[in-house]
Amino acid sequence: MADDYCSPAPAPSPGAAAAEGPFAECVLCREPTEYPESTKGATLCPVCEWQEAQRGACSG
Numbered sequence: 001m002a003d004d005y006c007s008p009a010p011a012p013s014p015g016a017a018a019a020e021g022p023f024a025e026c027v028l029c030r031e032p033t034e035y036p037e038s039t040k041g042a043t044l045c046p047v048c049e050w051q052e053a054q055r056g057a058c059s060g
C-alpha cells in the first residue's frame with residue numbers, strides 16, 4: 001500500500017531486543033523457550049504454548 005502519511009518512527013520489532021540465553025526449557029518438549037531461566041512456574045515454548053491455547057479454546 002502507498003499510504004505513507006505521517007509515519008514518525010519505525011515500528012519496534014517485538015522480541016528483537018531479547019536477551020541472549022540462558023532460557024528456561026519447555027516443560028513439555030524440552031525445547032528452549034523465550035523465557036529466561038529465572039522465570040518461575042512452568043514455561044512453555046511458543047509451539048506448546050499455542051497448542052495449550054488451542055486446547056483451552058476447544059474445550060467442551
Ligand SMILES: [Zn+2]
Nearest residue numbers: 026029045048
Ligand atoms: Zn514445547
